[in-house]
Amino acid sequence: PATQGRDPGDAINTAVQWGGFRKAGICGDLPGKSLFHVGAASASPPRAACSPGSPVSTGEQRHGPAPAVQERKRIPIPVSCSSHLSPVQAPSPSNGTGSASGWSCRPKLNIMFMKTHKTASSTILNILFRFGEKHRLKFAFPNGRNDFYYPSFFERSQVQHYRPGVCFNIICNHMRFHYEEVRKLLPPDTTFVTVLRDPAYLFESSFHYFGPVIPLTWKITGEDKLDQFLRDPQHYYDPNGFNAHYLQNLLFFDLGYDSSMDANSPLVEEHIQEIDRRFHLVMLLEYFDESLVLLKDLLCWQLEDVLYFKLNARKGSTVSRLTPELYEQATAWNLIDAKLYRYFNATFWRKVEAYGRERMARDVAELQRENEKMTSICIDGGHAVDASAIQESSMQPWQPLGEKTILGYNLKKKISKKHQKLCRKMLTPEIQYLTDLGANLWITKLWSYVRDFLKW
Template sequence: MSWMTGSKHAMIRRLIPWVLMTNIMLVLHSLSYTNQVTIRVSQEETCALSVSKSLQQSKAMLSPSSKSEECSPKGNIMFMKTHKTASSTILNILFRFGEKHKLRFAFPDGRNDFFYPSPFLCSQVKDYEPGECFNIVCNHMRFHQEEVAKLLHPDAVYVTILRNPADLFESAFHYYHRAVPLTWGISGENKLAGFLNNPGAFYSPEAFNSFYLKNLQFFDFGFDNNLDADDPQIDAGIQYLSSHFHLVLIAEHFEESLILLKDLLCWSMEDILYFKLNVRKSSFVSQLDPEMRAKALQWNWADWKLYQHFNATFWVRVEAYGRERMKRDVKELRRRNAEMKAICIQGKNAVEPRDIKNSRFLPWQPIGEKSILGYNLRQDIDPKFRTICEKMLTPEIQYLSDLGVNLWITRLWGWLKDKIY
């Protein structure tokens, strides 16, 4: 009986942070919702309308025939940040470019996402006023195109990234399953296999945080993640995204994706240099055998259809870019990244959280474990590279703070998480 008592105590202990955090978030959501309604009632002005009025009033507006055809860097960007897709690395690239060129970010207020998983609203943006224009929107949200468009210039480029749903499910399950109470009852060491062998026993659409464990990418884009595999709404959703996004990156072909992004935005190779951020320690990664991979794809059918569609369009873009040209550019990107690793990183590789010497470079860790790797800055770094190296190594939470975002809700949750687990 003692083991049963201990098990009950452990369960109660695990529930405490979620009870606390849920109540805190409900209060905050209620307060923020009141503000959102007030703003939306009178919201007639949008960024696009403001820009249109400005152009009409400008006597210096160029005629189409006199505009330069030369490619110039684009700075009006919507990056739809999806979960567990290497999107944090893209975020760092955008932060650096925007900071360098003094662009205006639409940031959340109090936390690092736009009140996810609630659908995005303009009023969730820090210092938002109707008619305000922003250059870059890139933090986690549940996509709502009509609301996002109100913030951005009409020429904004829409970009996102997808990952093979089997690998994404494996990553999301390990990262979030402690935040999904229904999974706590899975027995055995291989909880992922236990879930996939009988998902109905550990999943309910209405359960707390259940969206993390089924069609997470489809959910991130604002769609119903519990549709039947043959539901026509899945194809309709895919076509909707096709009509609104200018480029969909593929995580498994990250370097090729960055080259296409560079070409689309007319950026330089220097602008897309990167270090992989939020990478898990290999011992925490489950290798899916063919049976488990097939079950993961069947369970995440909407994500699989989404991925197949945009993986196909991705390779059409690569062909149009030129295979040989792509090979040359990827080779150059790898060379430049290797140079930056040698310049910036102590030991040239990522290390475990306990070995990170400066908390500035310590990534956010999932509940109950320290599995996300980070970096140490070289101690003998050349002073002329210190600033760029520090920025390339800085995780999302710390970079947002550097950019002036008040993350008190995120930090409160981090404090609770670390104290209780």
Template sequence: MFMKTHKTASSTFINILLRFGEKHNLKFAFPNSRNDFYYPSSFQRTYVQGYQSGRCFNIMCNHMRFNAPEVAKVLPRDTFYTTILRDPAELFESSFHYFGHVVPLTWWIPGEDKMAKFLRDPKQYFSPGGFSSFYLKNLLFFDFGQDNTLDADDQRVEDSIRVIAERFHLVMLMEHFEESLILLKDALCWEMDDLLFFKLNSRMKSTVPKLTPELREKALQWNSIDWKLYKHFNLTFWEKVEAYGRKQMEEDVEELRRRNAELVKICIEGGHSVEAGSIHDAAMQPWQPVGEKSIEGYNLNRNVDKAYEELCRKMLTPEIQYLTDLGVNLWLTKLWGRVRKIINW
């Protein structure tokens, strides 16, 4: 079970899982009518497409607001639970950019640099009950099904982190993505071939501002629960790396990077990502944030070796299209996409 957090390279990881599950003919627990389990509602087993009591699924990996008892009713008892975290300051910046247009409280922030204005006095603009306001405060903690408005010193925060640590066998870190994959491979007895990836759903570098030390500190203060969560699992992550062996980890990461680099040359036209307007194939167009076209994608190499064509195409296919290829019912997501296209939003 992969608890898909927001803005944490989770779209890249879900591509790995979709390919693995498809390759081994595993049974996915997919959402019904959209690409998430009715987020931000707390997950219910009835949200799973085709759910019936006693029916067994192997993989669950779409966005949800985690609800452990309900998830446990969908998956086997020996399910391996994993998720991924990101530095909360960087995550906040990414979330503010990606979701800002659908969080009404940001509409009234004056000036061009709305994020800086917000961080310098967040209480002036933030309302816990505001529509979609959860995207802008302790989003990781919220994704885990917890109260993101608690004070970081509240005992319930410590208790929740302990429960999360007991439930999840591996908590990966976006900043150490390759190392995370190697730990996953070791835990699940995967092959190196199962870990190959291209970075998906990433922003154009020109749209990613560098946080000043002042704003970084303010972002961490504002997202203090997420910072506490991240520091806890950063510690346990490196304990796992030490147990695996630093030297072995370095060698394995180097091999993974080498294998990925080889596939870049084989699969990707020009060897790099391109802006949305330069993507030739509609099937390769990534989902864009409201009011933006800042997410990059790829063009499949026109002269790709036939032996690699299927793998390359799957590795480059964005999440919505891949889910569609697997037969997931996404009519609500697609309807929203058409509406956005009509109103140019």
């Protein structure tokens, strides 16, 4: 399949040495040295590189899947930043089929998640944060803020604590994708994943969320600015305008391409094929649960690893209802994104067919049951609430400029000890979780203080 034949990218030293100083996050070859864990015998390569915790013993393995809401033992962590496969196999999660197939795959730990805008990607980040934290993986975080200096192209120098020889397991914050730079940062066996959304609905969401910081929209009059804009986009749009990239083909832009090129150019198809070669899985927001089942299968994870609550959702009253006419206009205006989405919608359903329709239906039902179970265990009232009703400041999500339209949650007062930690982790907003994981967000926090002072 095309998704299994990624570009090799830059020449990466696939014979990189095992080991590294775990606490410093150093692994691979450094000039003149072959580094191993402190106190480890040089003849015995470590099982866990690029991981700040202690290695997990092979005795912590178990066969078959655990109940989704139970705390499970840590999986053995294979060597990172090396082309060598780990000598330790982890138990197969059986992919929700109930099969005790045993030792069929190893959990994948090196992940590039290309976080696109307005695609439920914050929910996916929470899944990655939880997994990485549980297994002591090393995240590549931005330095000083919560994105990699978007909309500039990603560069390795933007990574907190980056220097040659330091490796990372997971990168997942907003960036404008630059494949070659990412490949130089992550191990050769990294799994590339992203998520798309129907471009018409993505445009509606982006238009309203980012409108306050897009000067091009400020001159639009009338009660329904979206309708007014789509009547004659060229009247308002300037591709060189400040933050104009949010107004057309945002997916294509995020993925690193020229979003204002002619939609009928043969380059569009070439770029789409390039994305297909580079990414192992392209998820779809409209089929989020099916996407997570495919992700779980691809990464050889457990069901409990992909449980989720919907984060960063807008209040229903702030969501425009696209009429069929507006939907067609928004699709035509974002024609490159529409071509991108149609292509990967087709590849997505081919993956579902390969996975098995009946098997997919069973696994989606199981995921939904476990999510509902966690909702009843964790969430006060069983649903999201307005920002003004959130009781803990640590549970307040980031809000768009001048508005309080993003919903959040309240934890139940009484949660069993077994579930307290997981409940809080699943509900923690992105900015707060980044801070908990050690990301330096001083620019983001300074902007937050300014906004609060000016009451924006």
